[in-house]
Amino acid sequence: MTMPHPSGSTPHRPGHHWACPAALAALLLAACSTTPLPPWPARPAPAPAPQPQRGVVVPPPAAPAPRPGVVLAPLPPPAPAPAPAPAPAAQPIPMPPPPQAGTLLDLPYSDAVAARFPEPHTRYNTPGLADNRRAFTTNAEIDQWLDRLAQAPLNSGTTARVLRLGPSQRGTPISALVLTRARDTDPETLLSSRRPTVLLIGQQHGDEPAGSEALLVVAEELAHGLLEPLLDKINVIIVPRANPDGADAGTRTTANGVDMHRDHLLLATPETRAIAALTRDYRPTLVLDAHEYPAAGPFVQQYQALARHDALLQYATTGNLHEFVTKSSREWYHDPMVRALKEQNLSADWYHTPSTRADAPGMAMGSVQPDASRNTHGLKNAVSLEVKTRGAGMGRTHLQRRVHTHITAIGSALRSTAERASSLEQVRSFAARETIAQACRDKAVVLAAQTPEQREVTLLDPVTGADKTLRVDWNSSLTLRPLVQRARxxxxxxxxxxxxxxxxxxxxxxxxxxxxxxxxxxxxxxxxxxQQATGARxxxxxxxxxxxxxxxxxxxxxxxxxxxxxxxxxxxxxxxxxxxxxxxxxxxxxxxxxxxxxxxxxxxx
Ligand SMILES: [Zn+2]
Incomplete structure (x- = not known):
């Protein structure tokens, strides 16, 4: 990747700050009542196997350390869907602007449905969130925003720098902002800072704008706002818009039609290559990927209902993930994030979407294949989270609420990292050493599938806005079925x-x-x-x-x-x-x- 360099555009000031600072302070800095985990078994990390060196004949590996006998308790079954929030009291609620023509598939998006999603008390300001604005924040405005933050004098020894990760396929810079208390922003300095680094990625899908707008707010608050104290404990790298061409065109894919979210193993696009170089160099402990999901579309087609939840969440779920990475993802990140959202009257569930597969009907959680962004980053031994807000294809409908949902979820993840910094480093180190020690022994999962279950899912009646709870076939990614395993x-x-x-x-x-x-x-x-007659292999x-x-x-x-x-x-x-x-x-x-x-x-x- 190119070396970071300060850029030189004109500083830009936002029009005004929070309409409701007290509410925001409560949201962002809520004293986190840490739920202590049961003590994790103190099993010694195995000794690493010798690494081949340049120009030497590799000796046979040392006798492997015995695999510790302590086994983690199995994960609890999936949590039931959170209870739906009560319908809001009958009071005047500012109605969102009408959706753009055609974006909701002729959906009957009634006032009663809209009333289930009132505006948040906090009002956020980015270029794209300005009153009377039709377009989301442009690529140039994102760069101006990041440059302004990097150039402004910062308190408490914070260093901020904009990285240009490389051009998109159409030549637009993909930009990142590094925020740290370390004296510099290069990878070596951050790695030696003894603080975990968090990577926040927005808008890999160009038609999911809320994550990008939210990350601009998070950048501002980390630079000189209410999130700034967290930099005592963590470094943060923010890539507000990983797919600038898609955002420009309003499309899901990159300019050449690739879904970059599924390209993090193959690295066929400059956009994923930019993220890969960034993670290779900075080795983030947490990667959080901000998306949106459609409230209508497949939910209407298959269930004649609308999606209910403000946020759908999932962590890395693929074969060969270390059990401690999975356990810390759930107990230290997912569960506190659900609670933080609930405190803001925002509902959340596991990510799910109506399945399009005849052999796996019902609802499906997110992919278990290792090429998805969430899973590739998990295989790098990072805690890897995906947050999707209810908003794809909805234009500016409920936009402040979608941004508020992302900021609440991201704030929770940042706090979890700051609180657990030393434990996270222990988990990461242990997972890495155990992975090293598995070479030449144990098994490797080559191909895995979701596990079919039954589960209740809460949707919305598209006319009355009432909860509509269905029992559905549910393809769970939380329990993997290995289809092909081989000796490692x-x-x-x-x-x-x-x-x-x-x-x-x-x-x-x-x-x-x-x-x-x-x-x-x-x-x-x-x-x-x-090849068999069926075409299957x-x-x-x-x-x-x-x-x-x-x-x-x-x-x-x-x-x-x-x-x-x-x-x-x-x-x-x-x-x-x-x-x-x-x-x-x-x-x-x-x-x-x-x-x-x-x-x-x-x-x-
Ligand atoms: Zn997406």
């Missing part, structure tokens, strides 16, 4: 022709070594299986043998922190693999290395 290799060998894949793996932060001298390896190679068969490997080929060791990203990218028979996406051309260009190699390696420059 020591690493993956890649042919010299796999340079494009190697470049992506390194951008994800993985260490890749080049074979300096021809040698041989004990490896499982993939055997193609015939069985998992590939494996065949073990000694294989000769030439100088110039590659080795991706799994005794490294990000090993599970390599599993996600390199097991070929999945929809998200580099082989399925032609980054690796031939099956014989990949092999699973089943004994620690004795090869001479060299660094890749």
């Amino acid at each position: 290799p020591c690493g993956y060998w890649l042919a010299p022709e796999a340079g494009a894949a190697v470049e992506r793996l390194r951008l994800l932060g993985l260490q890749v070594l080049r074979v300096a001298e021809t040698g041989s390896l004990l490896a499982d190679t993939y055997q193609d299986t015939p 069985a998992p590939l068969a494996l065949q073990r043998s000694a294989i000769d490997v030439p100088a110039g080929s590659y080795y991706v060791p799994l005794n490294q922190t990000l090993a599970n990203l390599a599993v996600a990218a390199l097991e070929p028979d999945t929809p998200h693999s580099y082989y399925s996406h032609q980054l690796i051309d031939r099956l014989q260009d990949t092999a699973r290395v089943m004994a620690t190699p004795s090869l001479v390696f060299e660094d890749i420059q």
Whole structure:
């Protein structure tokens, strides 16, 4: 990524500040009654396996540390949907502006429905939230906003700097604001600051504007507002708009039609590459991704109802996530976030959307595949949260409330990080070391699916606005069903022709070594299986043998922190693999290395 540099545009002042500072203070700085977790079992972290060094013959690994015997208590079943808020008292409520024509699919969005979503007491101000404004904050206005914050004198030793992460496909800068009490904003200084770094990402989907507007408010409040004291405990990086081209065009995708939210493993777009370089360099402890979801659309089509909840939430849910990362996501972030929203009379539930799959009818939670932003970041051992507000396709309807919902959720996540800074570092370190120690043993999940359940979901009657509670088939991402598991290799060998894949793996932060001298390896190679009449393919068969490997080929060791990203990218028979996406051309260009190699390696420059 390019080095940060202060930019030089004209400072811009917002028109005015909070209409209701007392209410906002209560929201942002609510004394957090920390709910203590039951003490986590004190199991020792295993010793890391040796890392291959440049120019040395790798010795066999030391005897692995015994896997500690203490097992975490199983997670509780999914919480029931929160009780619906009582219908607001009959009092005059300012009605939102009518939705743009066609955006609600001819939905009967009655006054009674709108009355369920009153304006928040706090009124927020960004360029895009100004009265009588039709457009959301433009890309240029976002840069002006961030530049103004970075250039203004800040108190208490705060350093703020704008990073230009790179241009979008249409040449618009993708900008980030770093806020820290450290003396500088480069990755090394932040990593040595002994404070966890939080990465907040907005608007990967260009037609979901509320997250972006909310992140501008959060940036302002961290720079010199009510959130500023949190910088004593955390560093924060804010990318208000990850997809500026999509925002400009009002489309979900990037300029070339890619859903970048699903591109964080493949890295086919400059937009995801910018985020990958940022996370590789700054190694955030928490990644929060701000989205919106449609209240109508599929809910109307399948249930003749509207979505009910202000916020739908989900943390990383994919195979090979460390159990402690999952547990801390739920107990330290998700549960307090639900409570914080409830205190603001905002309702929340697990993310769900009417399923479009005939084999999995009902409601589906968010993806369990590792290429989704939330899951890729989880496999980097970060707590990874997705917050979606009820607003996609709704124009400016309920916009202040959508922004308020994001700010409430983000404020909760920032406080959780500040309160748990040292515990989070322990979890992260433990997860990393245990991942390293799993190389050459244990199993790896190659492909997983959601678990079918039944559950009650609360929707809204589109005419009366009353709650409409249904019992539905529910495809849960909180419990994974492994479909394909394989013995975890020591690493993956890649042919010299796999340079494009190697470049992506390194951008994800993985260490890749080049074979300096021809040698041989004990490896499982993939055997193609015939396509069945149904078009379905069985998992590939494996065949073990000694294989000769030439100088110039590659080795991706799994005794490294990000090993599970390599599993996600390199097991070929999945929809998200580099082989399925032609980054690796031939099956014989990949092999699973089943004994620690004795090869001479060299660094890749
Ligand atoms: Zn989205």
